[in-house]
Amino acid sequence: MLFGRHTKNPIHIPTKPVEKWVYTTCGYCSTGCSIEVGVDKAGKGITTRGVMDADVNRGKLCLKGIFEFELFNTPNRGVFPLMRKKRSEPFEKASWDTSLTSMAGEIQRIQAQYGRDSFAIVSTGQIYTEEFYTLGKLVRGLIGTNNYDGNTTLCMASAVSGYKRSFGSDGPPGCYEDFEHTNCLLAIGSNLPEQHPIIYWRMKEAQDRHHFPLIVVDPRVTMFAQLADIHVPITPGTDLVFLNALVHVILKEGLEDRGYVEAHTSGHSAFAELVGQYNPAMAAKICGIDEGMIRKVAHIYAEAGVAMTIWTMGINQSTHGSDGVAAINNLNLITGNIGKPGGTSLSITGQCNAMGTREFSSCSGLPAYRKLENTEDRAFMADYWGVEEDFFPQKRGLTQTDIFPAIERGEIKGLWLIATNPMTSMPDTLRIRKTLEKLEFLVVQDIYADVETVESAHLFLPAALWGEKEGVFTNTERRVNVVRKASNPPGEAKPELWIFTQLAKRFDPSGRIPFSETPAEVFDEMRVLSKGRLCDYSGMSHEKIEAQRGIQWPCNQDNPDGARRLYTDGYFQHPDGKAKLIALPFEDNNEVPDDEYPFWLNSGRVVEHWHTRTKTGKIGNLNKFSPTPYMEMNPVTAVRLEIEALEYVRVSSRRSSAIVLVQLTHRIAEDAVFIPMHFYNCVNRLVLGLLDPYSRQPAFKQSAVRIEKIDDQAAAARENVVARQY
Numbered sequence: 016m017l018f019g020r021h022t023k024n025p026i027h028i029p030t031k032p033v034e035k036w037v038y039t040t041c042g043y044c045s046t047g048c049s050i051e052v053g054v055d056k057a058g059k060g061i062t063t064r065g066v067m068d069a070d071v072n073r074g075k076l077c078l079k080g081i082f083e084f085e086l087f088n089t090p091n092r093g094v095f096p097l098m099r100k101k102r103s104e105p106f107e108k109a110s111w112d113t114s115l116t117s118m119a120g121e122i123q124r125i126q127a128q129y130g131r132d133s134f135a136i137v138s139t140g141q142i143y144t145e146e147f148y149t150l151g152k153l154v155r156g157l158i159g160t161n162n163y164d165g166n167t168t169l170c171m172a173s174a175v176s177g178y179k180r181s182f183g184s185d186g187p188p189g190c191y192e193d194f195e196h197t198n199c200l201l202a203i204g205s206n207l208p209e210q211h212p213i214i215y216w217r218m219k220e221a222q223d224r225h226h227f228p229l230i231v232v233d234p235r236v237t238m239f240a241q242l243a244d245i246h247v248p249i250t251p252g253t254d255l256v257f258l259n260a261l262v263h264v265i266l267k268e269g270l271e272d273r274g275y276v277e278a279h280t281s282g283h284s285a286f287a288e289l290v291g292q293y294n295p296a297m298a299a300k301i302c303g304i305d306e307g308m309i310r311k312v313a314h315i316y317a318e319a320g321v322a323m324t325i326w327t328m329g330i331n332q333s334t335h336g337s338d339g340v341a342a343i344n345n346l347n348l349i350t351g352n353i354g355k356p357g358g359t360s361l362s363i364t365g366q367c368n369a370m371g372t373r374e375f376s377s378c379s380g381l382p383a384y385r386k387l388e389n390t391e392d393r394a395f396m397a398d399y400w401g402v403e404e405d406f407f408p409q410k411r412g413l414t415q416t417d418i419f420p421a422i423e424r425g426e427i428k429g430l431w432l433i434a435t436n437p438m439t440s441m442p443d444t445l446r447i448r449k450t451l452e453k454l455e456f457l458v459v460q461d462i463y464a465d466v467e468t469v470e471s472a473h474l475f476l477p478a479a480l481w482g483e484k485e486g487v488f489t490n491t492e493r494r495v496n497v498v499r500k501a502s503n504p505p506g507e508a509k510p511e512l513w514i515f516t517q518l519a520k521r522f523d524p525s526g527r528i529p530f531s532e533t534p535a536e537v538f539d540e541m542r543v544l545s546k547g548r549l550c551d552y553s554g555m556s557h558e559k560i561e562a563q564r565g566i567q568w569p570c571n572q573d574n575p576d577g578a579r580r581l582y583t584d585g586y587f588q589h590p591d592g593k594a595k596l597i598a599l600p601f602e603d604n605n606e607v608p609d610d611e612y613p614f615w616l617n618s619g620r621v622v623e624h625w626h627t628r629t630k631t632g633k634i635g636n637l638n639k640f641s642p643t644p645y646m647e648m649n650p651v652t653a654v655r656l657e658i659e660a661l662e663y664v665r666v667s668s669r670r671s672s673a674i675v676l677v678q679l680t681h682r683i684a685e686d687a688v689f690i691p692m693h694f695y696n697c698v699n700r701l702v703l704g705l706l707d708p709y710s711r712q713p714a715f716k717q718s719a720v721r722i723e724k725i726d727d728q729a730a731a732a733r734e735n736v737v738a739r740q741y
C-alpha cells in the first residue's frame with residue numbers, strides 16, 4: 016500500500032501475511048475497544064485492526080490498540096518459573112510442579128506460624144474475569160487469608176465507595192450512548208482524549224452533531240480543557256467544595272428537580288443544610304476560581320434538561336475521593352439526572368478489567384456484588400462452593416494501601432503480587448522497596464521477568480499475556496466483551512486460570528472444592544451466581560458476546576441483549592429503594608505547598624504509555640514518543656528559577672528526590688508541576704499519597720515539592736537514563 020508523497024520517498028506499508036483474524040477486546044484501557052488480531056501461518060499475532068460493527072469503537076483504535084500485536088514479540092517475557100531460597104542468591108529455573116508445590120508449602124508455613132492473615136495477595140484490574148473469579152474462589156475458599164486486594168485501590172476504589180454510599184451498590188449507571196442524548200457534559204479530573212481516546216471520539220461525534228456545552232474541571236490546561244467551552248482551573252484537591260457550591264446555587268435558585276428528589280432520594284434536609292454553607296463566594300476562594308464561573312456552571316447544568324458528569328483520577332485520587340464521587344451523585348440526583356438517556360454519573364474506569372475485578376474477584380466481598388458482611392451472602396457462597404461458612408471472614412480485610420504498612424510492621428510475612436508493579440506505581444516507592452525486602456516470601460506473577468518487583472522476589476511465575484489466553488473483560492459502560500486466544504504464550508508461560516487451578520490442587524488434593532478448568536466453564540459458574548443480581552450475566556455466553564461485540568449487564572430474560580442504563584425506574588439498591596443525598600463537609604487535609612516545598616506536584620499519564628511501561632516501554636512506536644522522565648513547568652516559573660527548557664533539574668519532596676527533564680508549557684499553572692507516572696524511580700519517589708478515609712485510595716495528585724537547578728547536567732542526564740530503564 017502506498018500513502019502520501021507518491022513521487023518522492025513514498026511511505027510503504029508492507030502487506031502482512033494474515034491467515035485468519037481472531038476477535039478480542041483491547042487489553043489496555045477500560046474503553047473496551049473490539050480489536051481483531053491478524054494471525055500468520057505459524058500462529059503468531061502479526062497485526063491488529065478495529066472491529067467495524069462493534070458499538071464501542073466502530074472500527075477505530077487508538078495508537079496503543081494499533082500496535083498491540085507487537086506485545087507478542089516484546090523482549091524479556093517470563094518463559095519459565097524462577098526460584099531462589101534467599102534474595103542474596105541468584106534465581107534458578109524451576110518446573111511448574113516444583114514451583115507451585117513449594118509456593119503452597121511456604122504459604123502454609125507462614126499461615127501456620129503467624130496466622131492465616133499473615134500471607135497477603137494483591138492482584139490487578141488487568142486479567143480476565145474468569146481468572147478473577149477463580150482467584151477469589153482459591154483465596155476465599157482454600158487459602159483463607161483476608162488480606163486480599165487489588166491495584167484497583169490505587170484507581171477505582173473511590174468510585175466504588177461513592178457509588179455504594181449514594182446508590183447502595185457499585186455499578187456505573189450510564190453508557191457512551193448518553194453523549195448522544197445529553198445537553199451538557201461536565202468532566203472532572205479526566206483527560207479523556209489522551210487516556211480514553213475512543214470514548215473521547217464517541218463524545219466528540221455526538222457533540223459535533225448537537226453542540227452541547229463541555230465543562231472541564233482540571234488544574235491543568237489538558238488537551239481536554241483546551242477543547243472545552245468552559246475550563247475550570249481548580250485548586251488541586253478542592254473539587255468537593257466546587258460541587259457543594261454548584262448544588263448550593265441550584266437549591267437556592269430553585270433549579271432542582273423536586274419531583275425526582277422527593278420520589279427517589281433520602282437525606283435531603285441534612286444535605287441541604289450542609290450545602291447551604293457552601294456559597295459561591297466562599298467556594299471561589301478555596302477553589303481558586305471565579306465566583307461567577309460557579310454560578311454559570313450551576314445554571315448551565317441545572318437548566319440543560321439532561322446533563323451528565325464523567326470523572327476519572329482527578330476525583331478518585333484525592334483525600335476526598337469517595338466524597339467527591341458522592342458529591343457528583345448528589346448533583347445528579349438533585350437535578351434528576353440518573354438513569355435517563357444523557358443524564359448520568361459515569362465514572363470513566365481505568366484498566367481494561369477494573370470492572371471485572373469489582374464484579375467477581377471477591378477482593379472486597381464475594382462474587383456478583385455479594386458482601387462478606389451479609390450472613391445470607393456468606394451462607395449462599397459457602398453452599399455453592401462447598402466451603403465451611405465460618406471459613407469466610409465477616410468483613411473485608413486490608414486494602415492494598417494498608418497491606419504494605421502491615422508488612423512494614425511485621426504483621427504480614429508473605430505476599431503474592433499478580434499483574435501489578437507497586438515498586439513503580441505505589442506512592443513513596445523507596446519505602447515500598449524496603450517494605451518488600453522485609454518479606455519472608457514474595458511471589459511475583461507477571462508476563463515479564465524484568466519487572467522491578469522481581470528483584471525482591473523468591474519466586475517468579477511467568478504468565479500468558481492478553482491474547483494468549485481466553486476470557487472476558489468488562490468496560491466502563493458495563494459491557495462484557497471477550498478475548499479469544501490469538502497467539503501462543505512463549506516457553507512455559509501459562510494462563511492465570513491454569514496457575515490458579517493448579518495451585519488449588521496443592522491446597523485441596525482431594526478436590527473437595529471443585530474448580531472449573533476452562534474459561535467457558537468458569538463463565539457458566541459466573542452466570543449462575545449473577546442471576547438476579549445487579550450485575551446479571553445469566554443471559555450471556557462467550558459466543559453470544561462475540562456475536563454482539565460485547566453485551567452490557569444486566570443481561571437476562573428481561574434484557575436478552577443487555578441494558579444500556581441502570582436505575583431507569585428510580586429504584587436504588589439501598590434497603591428503602593432510595594438513593595442517598597449525603598452531606599459532605601470539606602476538610603482541608605492535603606499536603607499543600609509551603610515556603611520549603613513551594614510547588615504542587617501533579618501526576619498522571621500520557622497517551623503513548625501504559626502505567627509502569629512494562630509493555631509500552633518495549634514497543635518502539637510508542638516509546639519513542641515519550642522515552643524520558645520529564646516534568647511540565649510553566650515558562651514564567653522557569654524564568655523565575657533561571658531554568659532553561661530541556662535542562663535537568665532535581666525535584667524533591669519530604670520523601671525523596673528525582674531527576675527530570677524540564678519541558679516548558681502553559682498547560683501547567685505557575686505554582687505547580689506535572690510528572691507522568693510511567694517512569695521507574697521517578698514521580699512516585701516523591702508522592703506522599705495520603706489515603707481517602709472511605710476508599711483507602713492514595714491522593715496521587717497532590718503533594719508538595721521544591722525544584723533545584725543542577726550544575727552537572729551530564730551526571731544528571733546519566734541518572735535520568737537509569738530511571739528510563741528500557
Ligand SMILES: Nc1nc2c(c(=O)[nH]1)N[C@H]1C(S)=C(S)[C@@H](COP(=O)(O)OP(=O)(O)OC[C@H]3O[C@@H](n4cnc5c(=O)[nH]c(N)nc54)[C@H](O)[C@@H]3O)O[C@H]1N2
Nearest residue numbers: 204205206210251252327328329365366619620622626716
Ligand atoms: N494512555 C494511557 N491511557 C490510560 C492509562 C495509561 O496509563 N495510559 N491508564 C488507564 C487507567 S488505569 C486510568 S485510572 C485512567 C486515568 O485517566 P485520567 O484520570 O483521565 O488520567 P490522569 O492523567 O491520571 O489524570 C487526569 C487529570 O486529573 C487532573 N487532576 C489532578 N489533580 C486534580 C484535582 O485536584 N482536581 C481535578 N478536577 N483534576 C485533577 C490532572 O491534571 C489530569 O489531567 O486512564 C486509563 N487510560
Ligand SMILES: Nc1nc2c(c(=O)[nH]1)N[C@H]1C(S)=C(S)[C@@H](COP(=O)(O)OP(=O)(O)OC[C@H]3O[C@@H](n4cnc5c(=O)[nH]c(N)nc54)[C@H](O)[C@@H]3O)O[C@H]1N2
Nearest residue numbers: 169170434435436440460461462478618626627629692715
Ligand atoms: N503518581 C501516580 N501513581 C499512580 C497513578 C497516578 O495517576 N499517579 N495511577 C495509579 C493507577 S490509577 C493505577 S491503575 C496504577 C497501575 O499500577 P500497576 O498495576 O502497578 O501498573 P502496571 O504497569 O499496569 O502493572 C501491571 C503489571 O502486570 C503485568 N501484566 C500485564 N498483563 C498481565 C497478565 O495478563 N498477567 C500477569 N500476571 N501480569 C500481567 C505487567 O507487566 C505489569 O508488570 O498506578 C497507580 N499509580
Ligand code: SF4
Nearest residue numbers: 041043044048077080
Ligand atoms: S482507547 Fe483504550 S481500549 Fe481502545 S484501543 Fe485505545 S487503549 Fe485500547
Ligand SMILES: [Mo]
Nearest residue numbers: 169170365366
Ligand atoms: Mo487506574
